Amino acid sequence: MRKIILTVAALLMSRAICAQDDYVDGSYWTVTGVDTFPGQFNAYLTDLNGAWRKSMEMLIADEKVLSYKLLNNVNPREGEPDLWLMVEWSSGAAYMDTPRDYWDANARKLFGSMDNGAQANKARGEMREIKSNILLRELRFN
Template sequence: MKKLALVLTVSMLPLAAIAEDYVYDPGTYWTVTAVDTHPGHFDDYLENINGAWKKSMEMLIADGKVLSYRMMYNVNGANDEPDLYLMVEWKSGAEMLDTPRSYYDAQNEKLFGSLDKGQEQNIKRGEIRTIMGETLLREITFK
């Protein structure tokens, strides 16, 4: 067993050396949500997320889970492209993937007063927008 451990340790050394030779460093994780607003409801949607979504992001930042958030408007989007991208920079992949559902339930109760009222708001948002997809990205920077 000791020989196997020694062989595995020695065989991993070149990988560590190679990793240092990369021209980039891995950075933070980002979720990017593509949103298509229904015709005539772009401003309605922005008004809506200026409330709950923005407060939610600020709560996540205060709790140390999120570093930043941004919105990007697709200025010259085609008919089959989203109008808006909501971007969230997570402190770590673990914060994004391993935060228990109970945390978000408690956050919704703070934002809306109850889970039922939060669900009602989510349904109303669904009437003015369509989520086209969500992507998980990891930032890389050159050394």
């Protein structure tokens, strides 16, 4: 019985080692699907070019974010968002473990106060609907 267990364990370990040779873990990405309301696409892009873009640049300066992208779904099917906001994080911890006071301080830098930030968020809510927000891990082949 002991030989069987050791053989199975060795096979599983060799399979894991071989699988790890095929790819490496890459960056963490958040991908947010956004659907703009009729007539609000340009207004929302203008808004993104302000606060969102500035916040991304702040996060890059603080080495929490590596890059970001804004993609337009040219031919969205029914129910699909028309924009994808993609953010490449420097690590999973940069996304998940950053203290709340860091985010609050950045909001104050962007908007002057938390109340102004809340008002800006409310105004954005009149231009778009967030359809999804997912965290992905990039895999790269060796």
